[in-house]
Amino acid sequence: MSDESRLETAEEFHARVAAATDAEGRLPVAFEEMPGWDIFPFELDGLRIKPLQPLADAEPARRGEDPADCWCHQEEVPARIADNVLWSNERWLVTLDHQMRLPMSCNLMPREHCDLGAVPSHLSGEMGALIVALSAAIESLPSVGRSQLAKYGDGGAHLHLFFFGRPDRMLQLRGSTMLDWEENLPAVPLEVLRANAAYVAEQLVDAVGGDGPVWA
Template sequence: MAELVHPRNAALLRRVRDAEGADGRLALPDVASWEIFPFEGEMRVKALEEPELPEPARTGEGGKPCDSCETGVSQAVWADERWKITAPEPSAIPIVFLSPRKHVDLGNLGLLLSGEMGQRIWRLEMALTSLGGVGRVHLNRWGDGGAHLHLWFFARPEGLLQLRGSSLADWTDTLPAMPLHEWQDMLSAVAAEMAVLGGKALR
């Protein structure tokens, strides 16, 4: 195991162990006192565990089935020849995923799909902004759960300044979800706006 740890990561772990207090934990970072941080009160940093290598397979790799490929466009809000937009369960704010229809991740997207991705990101920014009441559209690619590329788009409510920046995802998990009908109307509006420049609204 230890020989699999990259020297840079091994060095990081040594710095962590040196910085840990008597309780084996790091001090709270500055972000815990920032306006955008969703939590307050007695908190402590979780103990950092040792690396797990090789990393466990995500869905869609190592023989694990891929949800995105299995559902195809049956759950999609919008699709064109090579891309689709899907949505998670209703959340507090508009959230959608942009994915290629083909089973690829960002690293093996290739020239055609990577070029098309840029245009669809731009269009989705406009489609989400057109909902109104949107302060900023945030775009993330985490991909630690599934191997099929899915970009996350979050539409931050206008004026809710505590929801700015990197804490938005934690706020989203904290705030009450939209009613289902409102969620579906939102998705239909995004799909219709996307379809103006191509592809097909599926809701």
């Protein structure tokens, strides 16, 4: 094992942040950074940062932290996943998120339980190929300018990569603040999302095989 004893601790990192806060525990807003760009969705007037919270004792357990409790070990894939599969093969699923207000929002996840830091070697190469093919498919949608890719994993322990289609030529939605815009946009009709998803699935089947939408 490598030696961690000389590396900064979580307490030390948090203490430096806390030392930069004001009497109310608030950090100053970095107005010259993202808030100063046209991609920042909010006006700066009155903008302030919430008081810094104390360091948590531990990272909270996530859904499916114990694989035995995870959806992947239920007898059947639960409906919230199974009903939204836009593409699949024996090892992977891509699910449409129809709550999100973008031309395309979907998750790529393995059927087998793992998180990103522990993807087994029999899946990691295929994951790379799927990221490439899915990104290309999303960017081929006429209403999408760019496909964004994210991994958070703070809610569920079972690996799920997020793909977000950024609306074409809506330049204010570029970059990492797109999701701050997204929930303020009007809902996209389900038939529009499903048509986009079916088109993405066609490109995926052409590129890597597998099956298209469960609802088709």
